[in-house]
Amino acid sequence: MYYARGRGGTEAFFCPSVSVCELSIMANMKQIAKLAGVSLGTVSHVLNGTARVREPLRKRVLEVVQASGYQPSQLARGLRRDKTNMIAMIIPDIMNPFFPSVVRGAEDLAFANGYRMILCNTDNDHAKEIVQLQSLRSYFPAGLIVISSNFSDLTAQAKSYRENGAAVVCIDRLPPNWDGDTVTIDNVDGARKATRFLIEQGHKAIAMIAGPQLLTNAQDRLEGYRRAMQEAGLLILPGLVQEASFDHAGGYTKTKMLLRLLPRPTAIFASNDMIAMGALRAIREAGLRCPEDISLIGFDGLDLTEMITPQLTSVYQSPYQLGATAARIVLDRVVDRESSPRHVVLGTELRIRESVARPPACAANRPSR
Amino acid sequence: MYYARGRGGTEAFFCPSVSVCELSIMANMKQIAKLAGVSLGTVSHVLNGTARVREPLRKRVLEVVQASGYQPSQLARGLRRDKTNMIAMIIPDIMNPFFPSVVRGAEDLAFANGYRMILCNTDNDHAKEIVQLQSLRSYFPAGLIVISSNFSDLTAQAKSYRENGAAVVCIDRLPPNWDGDTVTIDNVDGARKATRFLIEQGHKAIAMIAGPQLLTNAQDRLEGYRRAMQEAGLLILPGLVQEASFDHAGGYTKTKMLLRLLPRPTAIFASNDMIAMGALRAIREAGLRCPEDISLIGFDGLDLTEMITPQLTSVYQSPYQLGATAARIVLDRVVDRESSPRHVVLGTELRIRESVARPPACAANRPSR
DNA sequence: ACGAGATTTTGAAACCTTTTATTTCGGTAA
DNA sequence: TTACCGAAATAAAAGGTTTCAAAATCTCGT
Structure with missing residues (x-):
């Protein structure tokens, strides 16, 4: 016809x-x-x-x-418009259990609006990040969602993208000097809630395994811990704060060190759940029980924290929401290019499960095995 | 100048x-x-x-x-060539812990060769899968890597892609009537090894929680179990095989049922690690210990199985390799369009950890709590 | 019924490459 | 000197869309 x-x-x-x-x-x-x-x-x-x-x-x-x-043809259309229906997402590593939900959140929103996701892993490697940023330009994405590696100053790159009408949104942790759109969570508040909860349970010697202090989210979580301790008039004894990478190995190693302290801390606040998992292993290997001997709190509230024993008390944040919000901003920017930077801060929620108890009567004096 | x-x-x-x-x-x-x-x-x-x-x-x-x-400009180039430097990947859900490594494997190889990944989630929804397949065409990807949803017959779609010079590789599990390139693992062999290991430890009443029998990989794992049992001359008593979804909830529910059987099975072979995690929880809630009272084996060998207590004995497969191999095939097909379908089958490896022990002396007669 | 003004529709240029057919060049053989 | 050859460089077309200026049509008042 x-x-x-x-x-x-x-x-x-x-x-x-x-x-x-x-x-x-x-x-x-x-x-x-x-x-x-x-x-x-x-x-x-x-x-x-x-x-x-x-x-x-x-x-x-x-x-x-x-x-x-x-x-x-998306190609012809993109060529003509200098802009495609693609959103590029640059993350450290999709194999890290925190990121999949972020990606999914973004992808869902993108898909629902006729956009597709290009996914790039940087391994927190600054050089790779720059390469990704550079080369993605020739695909003319409508926007970029970036979880930046530690050191990167992305200002120059971002400016160049913005000039070509592509939004750049940084999420989760922010690169230095960043002045564009952001989506983060209230890390200080989350960490404060966690620490305060431990204090309310009667803990005094509360250790923290902080994440890499190059990362803004790790910094903020440490700050929240510090603030809660100070508000309760508790002293942070030397050695009580350890810096570790955001993974199982980091938590394991640093917990071993913490368990050797005298008096031994009665609770550990881990800067993320993977660290907490490592801590749990170290605690068990030392012949101690969680939560009877040592209480443990994580951060992120990953699904897997519900599947282990004891179920991990953790500061929940919504990585899905994080990604979805970022995608929302990118989509908004397609229409409204020039409004002033948006800064969305998502809340957290302390999810109380099984890994926290009151401190043992005289834990401080018992030798660590 | x-x-x-x-x-x-x-x-x-x-x-x-x-x-x-x-x-x-x-x-x-x-x-x-x-x-x-x-x-x-x-x-x-x-x-x-x-x-x-x-x-x-x-x-x-x-x-x-x-x-x-x-x-x-990748757009102009793609427009002219009818083919871009993009590989599209269609998976059920990136939030499922098995898939991130697959994606990463593919992305690494793609990136190393100047290609980018477009990621799409289908939620095992056939309709969504078709939509993705249809609409991705207008992006002119060099190839597609598909982990198909349960029922989809992708033959027609794939043919159309192939005619336009784009490779389609199915991995992990295969849709019905699939006649194109594939990358899978030897599920039958893996399951057989796991079951045989349990038998060698002295177990006789070995239950299996099989995955959804719509999926070829779940089918094959059940087949491997059956074969090992038969080879050992063991009868599979009624109720000993349960079908569950590939997740924590499935494992939890079915294990509860299994624990009510008399005689109670002394070992459970879970069709994947998430099922095993659910099983572990059910075992603990029943007041039983793993591995002392009940042995447990998983499948996949996810990272998290090493981080829990007891560390889970599991049939390891390399999801990274799965993805990387698929990407390799796509890249090869860019050069060599017409050679006959390739079928790569990756091996598995039984990783013996802590969740399997010899069966308790008279477990069969002890009431389940 | 006619014409001005408003509304639709059209045609062609532009976006940036790749690719094919053509031109140009330097040199060699007749 | 001319003719011709191979190699190297060029010019132009093609690929599929969007967009803008121009043309076509419609609407409505007189």
């Missing part, structure tokens, strides 16, 4: 040489225009709503589009 | 109107050609090695490209 070109003509003819089936392989706009009996421009206008098109014509075009299964 | 056009002229002139700095914003090929004093085509040939270019000219072009930081 195709339609005769012209104003009045709405009669349909059968056209033996160009069948719908043939097209379904890969039709282009020109063919759609021809079949619908309109010009290229009109098809575009119908598809994008960029101009008023009178109903009968509009209907004819849509009909042909439907029948042929036509989809505009 | 720019170069005078023409054969002999290699002298450099300064051109005040078009500086390198100006270009670094976003140069295009035309400007590069002008600056290097050559034609558009020559620049393309130099960049792609598509034709012989004499050394002095070649050098001049590269010099200008270097200085200006020029990068060809």
